[in-house]
Amino acid sequence: MAMLAKPLLSFTRRGLPGLLLLALGLLLGLSLGRHSSWAVEAKPLVYPLALLLAVVGCNLVGSYVHQRSLHTMKKELLASGLLVVSLWLGSVAR
Numbered sequence: 027m028a029m030l031a032k033p034l035l036s037f038t039r040r041g042l043p044g045l046l047l048l049a050l051g052l053l054l055g056l057s058l059g060r061h062s063s064w065a066v067e068a069k070p071l072v073y074p075l076a077l078l079l080a081v082v083g084c085n086l087v088g089s090y091v092h093q094r095s096l097h098t099m100k101k102e103l104l105a106s107g108l109l110v111v112s113l114w115l116g117s118v119a120r
Contacts, residue, residue, distance in 0.1 A: 036090055036093070037090060040086045040087070040089055040090040041086070041087060041090035041091075043083075043086055044082075044083045044084070044085070044086025044087035044088075044089075044090060045083065045087060046083070047079050047080070047082050047083030047086065048079075048080055048083030048084055048087060049083070050079050050083075051076045051077065051078070051079030051080025051081070051082075051083055052076075052080055054072065054075065054076035054079065055073065055076035055077065055080065058072060058073055058076065070117075070118070073114070073117055074110070074114045077110045077113050077114060078110055081106045081107075081109060081110050082106075084106070085099065085102060085103060085106055088102070
């Protein structure tokens with residue numbers, strides 16, 4: 027029984043929140059299209075949040091699938107942060 031509890035705990039701590047954050051980020055990002063009902067002033071503020079939610083969700087799901095600790099994911103988290111910053115800067119430059 028103890029062997030079954032560890033993956034379930036890991037899924038509830040990383041897998042499920044990761045999937046929820048990923049879905050929330052994607053839905054938020056897709057809802058910010060040109061013909062959306064969002065205020066024009068809010069779109070530049072919400073877009074980086076959507077990117078951040080989606081990337082953090084991907085990292086959590088990845089750490090659940092490959093079963094590695096968050097401490098050993100420093101390079102992956104840094105690369106993901108740089109990805110979010112570059113995507114945000116690309117949207118600001120438009």
